[in-house]
Amino acid sequence: MELVLYNTLTRKKEVFTPLRPDEVGFYVCGPTVYDLAHIGNARPVLVFDVLYRLLKRHFAQVTYVRNITDVDDKINAAAAEKGEAIGELTKRTTQAFHEDMAALGALPPDIEPRATEHIAAMVAMIARLIEKGHAYVADGHVLFEVGTMPDYGRLSGKNRDELIAGARVEIAPYKKDPADFVLWKPSDPEIPGWESPWGRGRPGWHIECSTMSGAYLGETFDIHGGGRDLVFPHHENEIAQSCCAHDGKPFARYWVHNGFLNVNSEKMSKSIGNVLTVRTLLQQAQGETVRFAMLSTHYRQPLNWSDETLVQAKEKLDRLYTALRQAGDVPSKDAAIPEAIEAALLDDLHTPEALSALAGLASALNKAETEAEKADAKGKLLAAGAALGLLQQDPEAWFRWWPAGETQLDATEIERLIALRDKARMAKDFKEADRIRDALAAKGILLEDRGGKTIWRHAG
């Protein structure tokens, strides 16, 4: 089976072949650590987590690099606003990011470089660009001269004239050409800065990714991922910097971009006030539910997050875990990832189709009659879930999860009431039995009488 990916560079699906056989280098633009991660930050992390897991299954050596941007004017602004030291803010935010992504079941990348640890390499790359005539110093800034790169605009499908015509932002007077972008800018004493041949300053936005991807994956590498909105200018400029610094050698070979996420059909933004942080969602639902919801739309499609999104994801996972729970005492037989699931994922990460196949596997498990059939079906469902980073927890734990802030009912108390109800049922006192069941239901505890045994779950 071949992996097919939609390559933004060519605007079509292409069979993925790594530069070196069995070895894949994979770079994803990570977060700027100035605030808690919101669900828009979570989408690329989860999409590329699925890709990472898939690559690991098909290639012997995969190197996944995802950076942490810890120098940025938004960070400076947030620190000033909160009266917090910049180092504290980035440390705290990075840690929160790690916790949140772990809660969503995302594997950590192999390498997580920080921009501030690579300043020297950035300075070296900028110096090289100046030396090769692709950058110039003006008014304390170093700017990349877009006109020196004939191919500029290929990724985003833009040409310089259009860029200038559409420019919304005032053009800095020191630029030779309005499309030129900053590689290095001067820092006032109160904000972070590093010594450089052009004075104390800080890097522009794009140079860090060019530097860090090059440092860990080489000048030319396989896959570069990120959100759609990064295509221009960020990724376009990364290409310009890297190609020009590396004498025209190709940069990333496959560009993979995830679509945007809207909240109630609107763009998520602070001014609308509809920014949903991962942390908030984790109060309402398990990380796995958020993950499932996120994967239920194809990664290139826009994902509309509404009040229904989590509810529906929960219902679907309930069904899957119900099937596993009912086969709880059946040992699962080790199985390969079912063909339908893997084929869907290999086809440009078609997670909705994979999720649909998951539902089919759950039905098969529900319908299995013999122990052998059940063990087989259970093994397949678990293997399929693992491929997507789902279904790995104990079904009992899944059904006993409580949202934050809700008063938990003690498990032994629930068991005690169930025993009382059983006693009443035995005595055919159904009125009392139903009273107990209704009382529990009012507290969110749903009972199921299965095969002479009563089990419970929290409606969540």
Next chain:
RNA sequence: GGCGCGGUGGGAGAGUGGUUAUCCAGCAGACUGCAAAUCUGUGUACGCCGGUUCGAGUCCGGCCCGCGCCUCCA
């Protein structure tokens, strides 16, 4: 203005020429003391108008609507 994306049944969301997507919700049945869960069956769809074709949600053209990007937002 330029470039690009999308409009599928009550809801979510697949499907790129002919065959049930799937799941939730609804309805009916089986099971159950009654439920729940599960199983079985079932209704509702392809923005609009043309065209190509034996046949189009699926290809082509036009139109309407929504959305994204166009210098630092994933």
